[in-house]
Amino acid sequence: MVRVHKAFAGSLTVLLVTALLLTGCRKEEVVEKAEVVRPVKIMTVRSGAASFSHGFPGTVRASRRSELSFKVSGPLVALPVEEGQHVKKGELIAQIQKRDFQTALDEARARNLEAEKQFRRYKELYAKKQVSQADYDRYRAARDVARAQLEDARNRLKDTSLSAPFDGIISKRFVENFQKVQANEPIVNLQDITRIEILVNVPELLMAELRSEKKIRIDASFETIPGKAFPLTVKEFSTQADPATQTYQVVTVMDQPSEANILPGMTVMVKAHVDPGADDAARTILIPAIAVVDAPGNQPYVWLLDKEKSTVHKVNVTIGRLEGSKNIFIKDGLKDGDIVIIAGITQLEEGMKVRPWEKQREGK
Numbered sequence: 001m002v003r004v005h006k007a008f009a010g011s012l013t014v015l016l017v018t019a020l021l022l023t024g025c026r027k028e029e030v031v032e033k034a035e036v037v038r039p040v041k042i043m044t045v046r047s048g049a050a051s052f053s054h055g056f057p058g059t060v061r062a063s064r065r066s067e068l069s070f071k072v073s074g075p076l077v078a079l080p081v082e083e084g085q086h087v088k089k090g091e092l093i094a095q096i097q098k099r100d101f102q103t104a105l106d107e108a109r110a111r112n113l114e115a116e117k118q119f120r121r122y123k124e125l126y127a128k129k130q131v132s133q134a135d136y137d138r139y140r141a142a143r144d145v146a147r148a149q150l151e152d153a154r155n156r157l158k159d160t161s162l163s164a165p166f167d168g169i170i171s172k173r174f175v176e177n178f179q180k181v182q183a184n185e186p187i188v189n190l191q192d193i194t195r196i197e198i199l200v201n202v203p204e205l206l207m208a209e210l211r212s213e214k215k216i217r218i219d220a221s222f223e224t225i226p227g228k229a230f231p232l233t234v235k236e237f238s239t240q241a242d243p244a245t246q247t248y249q250v251v252t253v254m255d256q257p258s259e260a261n262i263l264p265g266m267t268v269m270v271k272a273h274v275d276p277g278a279d280d281a282a283r284t285i286l287i288p289a290i291a292v293v294d295a296p297g298n299q300p301y302v303w304l305l306d307k308e309k310s311t312v313h314k315v316n317v318t319i320g321r322l323e324g325s326k327n328i329f330i331k332d333g334l335k336d337g338d339i340v341i342i343a344g345i346t347q348l349e350e351g352m353k354v355r356p357w358e359k360q361r362e363g364k
Contacts, residue, residue: 040312040354041343042305047285047336058200058220058270060262062191063253064166068093069184071159074100079177081188087164094175094187096160101153108146108153115139115146168192171264191264194256198232200270201247205321209274210237210250217273218252224260232270285330286323291342294319302334303341303348311351312341 078095081087119139126136172189175181198220202210209216219229232252241248252270256262287302294300299316306313317333334340341348348354 037310037353037355038347039344039357040303040305040341040348041357042339043287043291043342045285045287045334045336045338045340047334053271053273054202054206055269055271056200056202058198058252058268060266060268061197061199061264062168062171062193063195063197064168064192065171065264066165066190067186068162068165068188068190069186070094070096070162070181071183072096072101072156073180073182074160075180076175076177079173079175079187081170081173083170083173085170087168087170087190089164089166091164092161093164093170093190094162096162096181098157098160101157101160105150105153105157108150112146112150115143119143162187164190166190166192167194193262193264195253196256196262196264197235198252198254198268198270200250200252201242201245202250202272203247204241206272206274207237207248207250209272210234215274218270219273220252220254220268220270222257222260222262222266222268224262225257228259229271230254230257285334286327287330287334287340288326288342289322289328290326291340291345292317292319292328293345303345305339305341305354307339310353310355312348312354313350 074096076094077097078092081093087093119142122131122136122139125131126133168190169192170188171191174186174188181187218232218234220232221229232254235251235253237250238248262268291302292300293302300319301314301316303312304315305311315333315338318331320329320331322328341354344354344357
């Protein structure tokens with residue numbers, strides 16, 4: 001009886017092993033026969049000249065600005081302006097005490113009269129050959145020095161008054177009345193904000209556009225004036241990049257808007273709109289940059305979908321410049337109607353079958 005059970009158990013074991021082996025073979029056969037159809041995200045190429053925009057933060061400053069100071073030193077006796085005050089051209093900003101400068105002018109005037117008198121006397125004597133050439137030259141030089149000292153004394157007295165060189169606003173006052181100030185010490189900062197400048201730092205690619213003959217429209221928008229853009233004119237730009245940021249400073253100008261008072265130091269959003277023109281092939285096709293495989297040392301390429309066969313194949317492309325941070329212009333290699341794989345490209349192989357993502361099928 002024991003022998004029968006053992007025989008039966010052995011037969012059962014053989015049957016189970018055989019069944020498992022057969023099942024494994026069938027699974028392998030199924031796996032070998034199954035075809036991989038990868039889901040991908042696609043887009044259809046639409047060609048045509050396209051304008052594009054770049055946005056950059058900018059900073060406002062006055063179109064004319066001057067840090068006013070005296071050319072002479074002395075105690076202030078008048079400082080009739082406050083910060084934020086509007087002043088007219090020629091209006092008094094500050095006054096240094098004149099007394100010492102007036103005294104110096106009176107003394108210079110007296111010395112000049114005496115020098116003129118002595119020179120005339122020696123000039124007559126020299127004409128009569130009663131004095132030497134050296135004596136004549138010495139008194140003529142003394143007369144010239146006295147004249148120069150008189151002119152300097154006049155100017156120094158005039159320089160005790162500090163006036164506005166143009167219409168503007170006092171943006172900063174650095175001193176208080178009655179304190180002693182030194183020559184060239186800042187007294188006030190005067191700014192003309194009837195026109196404002198906007199400073200913006202732009203990358204090399206946009207600088208190339210600014211220096212070309214492309215049609216570029218630049219405008220500014222302010223948080224205090226929502227929904228409105230103001231045209232800007234390029235005044236000047238640097239020709240050397242900042243070594244830290246590799247950007248170039250561009251100075252633009254505009255009139256002070258009537259809708260709000262834009263002040264120096266405020267931030268602004270500047271947008272440059274570039275119209276490449278209908279004949280610019282570098283900007284006829286725009287696709288997501290992630291669709292381009294650009295390995296070092298190799299020709300950039302994209303994957304195209306053969307809609308009839310549902311398979312993919314590589315197409316070499318010539319890339320243009322980036323548009324923003326996500327898209328890139330294609331100069332050559334694509335045409336209107338091509339279907340480009342824009343996501344799911346990392347595992348693709350030539351001739352592989354693919355299918356659009358379900359969300360794309362559903363139109364979501």
